Amino acid sequence: MHGLSQPPVATAQRPGQSQRQCSSLRRPHRSNVNPSPSDAKRGRCADATWQSVGEAFRRLHAVRFPRGLTGTLEQDRIELTHHxxxxxxxxxxxxxxxxxxxxxxxxxxxxxxxxxxxxLPSTPPALLHRDVNTENIIVGAGTATLIDWGHPHIGDPRAEISALDEPKL
Structure with a gap:
């Protein structure tokens, strides 16, 4: 991984979008405050917010690997195994x-x-965040940034997107 000293950040920006966002996704300059009860889980986020989040994941999942592999991403190496x-x-x-x-x-x-x-559908594996929840997404005006990169992984991106629908217990 070329000796990365900082964790990667996936950001997507959509110019000209409204600053309206939902309270469950972290907001810039308030990332140390836990979000209020989840508007996102109740479907109260603006379409522009979800478009920014979707764009952040699209850019992340554009990093692809050969079919039939899964693996982990470490500070100094990528470990791939047959899947x-x-x-x-x-x-x-x-x-x-x-x-x-x-x-x-x-x-x-x-x-x-x-x-x-x-x-069975075969999706090429992609770079995954692996800790998908609304507390790890910072949303600003037309921007969504994924934070907390403690467990990046290589795998099926469909599983990661479906995790947005799972309640965190």
């Missing part, structure tokens, strides 16, 4: 906590995974 999405689905299903009455359906789910393996 099999079908095996991962099987492992996740096996490890999932399911209701006792649903256990009888697990063999059918595993069979479906195998039957549809060739049709």
């Amino acid at each position: 099999d999405p079908v095996a991962t689905l099987h492992e996740e299903m096996t490890a999932a906590k399911v209701l006792p009455e649903a256990t009888k359906f697990l063999p059918a789910v595993h069979a479906l995974i195998d039957a549809e393996a060739d049709r």
Whole structure:
């Protein structure tokens, strides 16, 4: 990584956008203050805010790697390993906590995974932030910046975007 001394920052700026934003995404000059109850989780952010956030993630996820790889990004190196999405689905299903009455359906789910393996979408892995939540996004006038780069990763960007919809417990 060419000896980066500072963590990377992904920023997207949209010229001429309104300064209106939602209170759950951090605002510049107030990053040490926890956001109020999440307007974003209640759908109260302006479209321009979400467009800035989407643009920040688009720029981050534009850093791509060859298909079939996953890995970690360290201060001085990138570690890549082979990734099999079908095996991962099987492992996740096996490890999932399911209701006792649903256990009888697990063999059918595993069979479906195998039957549809060739049709599973394959997205090239990308650079990921890996700590996606509204407290790690600073939003300003037409700008969104991702902060807290403690766990960057290389993987499927769809999983990261879906994390914006997950409540942080």
